[in-house]
Amino acid sequence: MTYLTMAFLILFAVLAILLPSTLMSVLSLAAVSALLSIVFFQLGAPVAGVFELSVGAGLITVLAVLTISFIQARKVKKQIRTELWIVASFAAAALFFFIFNTLSPWVSPSSVPPVNWGAVGEVLWHLRAFDLLPQALVILSAVLGILVLLRPEKGKTP
Amino acid sequence: MSENLLPFVFVLFGLGLFCLLTQRNLIKLLVGLELLGKATTLAIVWSGVLRNTPDYAQSLALMVIAIEVMVVAIFLALINAFHQKSQNLDTDDLRRLKG
Numbered sequence: 285m286t287y288l289t290m291a292f293l294i295l296f297a298v299l300a301i302l303l304p305s306t307l308m309s310v311l312s313l314a315a316v317s318a319l320l321s322i323v324f325f326q327l328g329a330p331v332a333g334v335f336e337l338s339v340g341a342g343l344i345t346v347l348a349v350l351t352i353s354f355i356q357a358r359k360v361k362k363q364i365r366t367e368l369w370i371v372a373s374f375a376a377a378a379l380f381f382f383i384f385n386t387l388s389p390w391v392s393p394s395s396v397p398p399v400n401w402g403a404v405g406e407v408l409w410h411l412r413a414f415d416l417l418p419q420a421l422v423i424l425s426a427v428l429g430i431l432v433l434l435r436p437e438k439g440k441t442p
Numbered sequence: 443m444s445e446n447l448l449p450f451v452f453v454l455f456g457l458g459l460f461c462l463l464t465q466r467n468l469i470k471l472l473v474g475l476e477l478l479g480k481a482t483t484l485a486i487v488w489s490g491v492l493r494n495t496p497d498y499a500q501s502l503a504l505m506v507i508a509i510e511v512m513v514v515a516i517f518l519a520l521i522n523a524f525h526q527k528s529q530n531l532d533t534d535d536l537r538r539l540k541g
Contacts, residue, residue: 290450297454297477301461306469306531313473320480323447324503329487329496332503336483339507344476344514351518352469355525403497404504412501419505426512433519 286326292383293319310348315380317341331404447488454481468521468531472514479510 293316300312317340324333408416454477461474483503490499521531528535 286445286447290447294450294453294457297457300473300477301457301465301470306467309470309473313476316477316480320484323484324487327487327491327496329491329500329503332483332487332500332507335504335507339511340476340480344511347515347518348469348472351522354522355531404500407497407501408504411498415505419508423508423512426516430515430519433516433523 286323289319289323289326293323307349307352310345310352311376313348314341314345317344319383447484451481451485451488454484466533468517468524468533471533472517472521475517476510476514479506479513482506483510 296312296315296319300309300316303309303312317336321333321337321341324330324336458474458477458479458481461477462471465471465474483506486503486506487496487499490496490502493499524536525531
């Protein structure tokens with residue numbers, strides 16, 4: 285059953301590369317993340333699955349969509365056919381429902397092997413406490429870098 | 443766990459590499475980078491399952507995902523800054539930043 289999930293994952297990865305619209309590409313990437321989290325659950329790695337779902341399918345998608353919307357706001361707005369978007373949205377929703385409905389029997393709680401949730405924290409805070417600090421520093425420096433990149437130019441208001 | 447996910451890891455990694463090498467839109471490059479990261483995360487988790495050390499593999503995967511989101515955030519900030527300068531997302535225009 286993991287193979288079926290992976291096949292869908294590869295399909296959405298191909299779509300993410302080939303779709304001409306950047307927004308659709310990012311949304312396909314979010315689907316890849318969601319399917320990858322299902323694979324993690326199937327492999328018995330629910331902590332990584334939850335993290336992938338919240339960060340990969342959630343945070344990264346929100347950041348990317350926000351950036352695309354900022355960029356498109358600066359362009360001259362094109363006339364978009366509303367009916368086409370409504371039909372496309374319903375088609376995408378139906379496709380997602382079909383995929384998750386197909387896969388859901390294999391990600392039910394009984395099919396996932398029992399996992400000791402505290403064990404991952406034990407590894408992180410005890411065994412890997414040494415490299416956790418540099419990681420926090422990397423994240424802090426990345427946040428500072430983003431702040432520098434997004435600061436308004438002199439003479440311009442944000 | 444009897445599934446062999448190695449071919450899928452390679453396909454996903456190959457797709458990410460293909461995207462990085464062929465696309466010129468910066469958002470598409472970000473997608474390629476993300477696919478590479480996802481292939482790596484999958485390889486880490488799967489190797490942990492194979493070696494029966496899922497907790498250690500998951501802790502590594504968490505770190506990879508955390509760093510990945512930072513890379514994405516910086517990349518998006520760079521895209522935003524680049525678009526403010528050049529009004530497009532084509533990587534060919536990045537040559538203008540030389541010097």
